[in-house]
Amino acid sequence: MLIEIKGKADSIKRCMRRPLSSCMRSITLSLTLLDLAGSVALLLWGTHMVQSGIQRVFGAGLRALLGRALHGRWSAFLAGLSITAILQSSTATGLMAAGFAAAGLVDLVPALAVMLGANVGTTLIVQVLSFDVSAASPALILAGVLMFRRAANTRTHDVGRTLIGLGLMLLALHQLLRLMTDQEDASVLSTLVHAASSVPLLNVLVAAGLTWATHSSVAVILFIMSLCAQNVVPPDAAFALVLGANLGTAINPVLEGTLSTDPAAKRVAIGNLLSRATGVVIAMATLGPIGRMMVIVEPDYARVVADFHTLFNLVLAGLFMPFLSPYAALLARLLPQQQSHADPGRPLYLDPLARQFPVVALGNATREALRLADVLGDMLSGARAVLADGERRLIGETRRRDDILDSLNAAIKTYLMSLDPEQLTGHDRQRLNEILTFVVNIEQAGDVVDLNLLPHATKRLKRRLCFSKEGEAELLEMLDHLTANLRTAASLLMTQDTRIARILADEKVTFRTAESAAKAAHFDRLRSGRPDSAQTSALHLDLLCDMKLINSHIVAAAAYPILERDGALLVSRIAANDSHPSLDENLSASGLPPRGSFPSR
Structure with missing residues (x-):
């Protein structure tokens, strides 16, 4: 009898524990997702601050530099690489190049070369942040805040914004690594991504959609790097996600591109998307042997993701650079110049x-x-x-x-x-x-x-x-x-x-x-x-x-x-004459208030 009563009591305890355990797992999952979303949002905001700050400081000069460099494919490639490395936005560089090409200021070949260089340029910041530099985050944020709040100079103010953004990016990466280092949270994240990690094509599509939604391939690549560094996703899945991020960053200029109905205005954006898609297809076919070779060469999972990202864009540039002339001719045939505009009052360049x-x-x-x-x-x-x-x-x-x-x-x-x-x-x-x-x-x-x-x-x-x-x-x-x-x-x-x-x-x-x-x-x-x-x-x-x-x-x-x-414009054409009363004196004599007393409209 005692044994039977004890068995029933244990059974009751187990039944009572199950709802509590299930509730705790739900709470843990919710908190983990909240921490993850907050860290990713901080990473995106830091990336945005870096891009906006650098564009304010160097944007106009870099646009002029790009315009001067668009006379040959190799000079255009190097210009696209260096400008994107500074701006941290291949989209911005691509919009500049597309604008020059659409206006007929440059040939399509240099514009496409700029895009290949811009794709390589985005990998440089990922290479730098693949090392453990999170300790510099507090110093960068402190210096940035001081420059942002104290400096009267606009240029210094914007440099401070850039430093704050870089510090926030490092802080967000540190938070992601800490989140995934915790065994309980890591197991929850592993469960969430396990189903997708076994299907490379699904990885590509998910990463492409995420990059399109966030408008930042750099932030998405850094997030993938953090997942792989803590074994939340295996290297093969991380490589497929990297391919998707590279594809997603080329979608935005095509879907949200110029208002012009002229197909020729979209040649650069569509050409960049097609070259990326071609590279993704080739990389997917050889992903297995390439992935195993890279893991052997670089055992650090954070570094191997950054290296794969750089290698993909370098190989893609090497494949397309010799064939840009026929590729540009193909795009010109597929997207011919529109001869007339149905509505002359419709804006053509307000992208x-x-x-x-x-x-x-x-x-x-x-x-x-x-x-x-x-x-x-x-x-x-x-x-x-x-x-x-x-x-x-x-x-x-x-x-x-x-x-x-x-x-x-x-x-x-x-x-x-x-x-x-x-x-x-x-x-x-x-x-x-x-x-x-x-x-x-x-x-x-x-x-x-x-x-x-x-x-x-x-x-x-x-x-x-x-x-x-x-x-x-x-x-x-x-x-x-x-x-x-x-x-x-x-x-x-x-x-x-x-x-x-x-x-x-x-x-x-x-x-x-x-x-x-x-x-x-x-x-x-x-x-x-x-x-x-x-x-x-x-x-x-x-x-x-x-x-x-x-x-x-x-x-x-x-x-x-x-x-x-320039301070070269006179306020009035009327010559000053001390022998005549001033306007303020005439107003005062008429009983009217002086000029400064009139309310501004």
């Missing part, structure tokens, strides 16, 4: 993916802004044809171009306003304001053509009025002058040259003088009793005023921001 890289996004916005200058140039040419030849059919076509200006202006402003202000340096903010000033003034100049100049020209045609030969020559000469100033403004937007800005600003004085001379000549013809001048007097003067206003917008679009930046 949404580039918004995470301000230096690239601002370059894209600049290229789109130049389209506004081209459209305004077409409007001025149409207006000239209407005045010179009476081309009535051009009036409607020219006025429709103002709708294109409105659409592009709205798209550019929306694009620029979507940039993260925290990622913009002082130089970036200044450049953003310059682009906005340009597009707003060019759009307003188009409004003057549409609402003022063309209606006046239409009125002349309807009333069958004819300008005098001298007056018509003056008007056409001033229109030609406007077109030349517009070309100068477009060039100035790209070069940012103070000398060109002064030349364009002086054109306002020249234009004002020419307008005054034209008015004086017109009044002289009126005094002489010329009937043609008398009939068109009001129209002639209105057209002169319209052209003067258009020229003012063109000068303000490009010259004034540069001169104001």
Whole structure:
């Protein structure tokens, strides 16, 4: 009886333990997943801070360097490698190269070579972090915080951001290793990844999806390295995950690429994806012997993951570099240049993916802004044809171009306003304001053509009025002058040259003088009793005023921001004279508050 009672008691105890044990396992699993997610999030945020900080410090200079290096495949390869090693983002380098190629500034072969170099460049930071350097994390974070908070210099401020990000990456890696060193947590993680680790293709797909979602192959590779270092996943599974991460980082530029409907604009992104996919297929076929050989050569599992990542990209570059010319020709046949655009008001260069890289996004916005200058140039040419030849059919076509200006202006402003202000340096903010000033003034100049100049020209045609030969020559000469100033403004937007800005600003004085001379000549013809001048007097003067206003917008679009930046722009054209009371004195005498007392709008 006692034995039976004791057996029933033991049975009851076991039944009571099972729910408690199951509950504890659930709690342990939840806490482990929470710790894992937090460590991975810290790693991603640290990577983001490093990338954004370096882009702020070196972004504009590196873009210019890349533009100069794109004249040969090997120089482009080295430029892509070095720039990506600094920026820690092959996506940013690829967007720059794709932008140059889409604009026709470089051939497709150097652009593809840049991508091969960028793929190798991303492996360098992984190589450095594969060593145990976590002890430097507190020092890096401390130095970064001091530079970030104390420094008045913007460049030093951004270097501090970079150091903080690097310290957070090291701290996150240390946390991951600690998490997986704990036997209980490691067993839980091993159970979670055991099913996937036995299927290499599933590993590739999972890692590719994770890299696409996080937009950071570096962070994913470091996470894989931590898993393998603690035997959570075997080396073969880690190698398959590395292949997936390399594939996933090439997906983003294709899926979220340029807004252009022209297939040729996606040649670089698709070419990079196809080369990566080809490399993954070849590596998967030889994964077994390569993996065993690498484990023998490098027994350290953290180092062997980094070495495999580097070896894959080096071999891929070695395979494709000799065949880039036929490969580029194949891409050109598969993705031909689109000959026409259905909607001329649709932006072509405002790539949404580039918004995470301000230096690239601002370059894209600049290229789109130049389209506004081209459209305004077409409007001025149409207006000239209407005045010179009476081309009535051009009036409607020219006025429709103002709708294109409105659409592009709205798209550019929306694009620029979507940039993260925290990622913009002082130089970036200044450049953003310059682009906005340009597009707003060019759009307003188009409004003057549409609402003022063309209606006046239409009125002349309807009333069958004819300008005098001298007056018509003056008007056409001033229109030609406007077109030349517009070309100068477009060039100035790209070069940012103070000398060109002064030349364009002086054109306002020249234009004002020419307008005054034209008015004086017109009044002289009126005094002489010329009937043609008398009939068109009001129209002639209105057209002169319209052209003067258009020229003012063109000068303000490009010259004034540069001169104001350099402190070469005067506040007022009115000369100072001590014998006359100042404006503040006149306001005070009138009972009005001084200028500084008016509330700003």
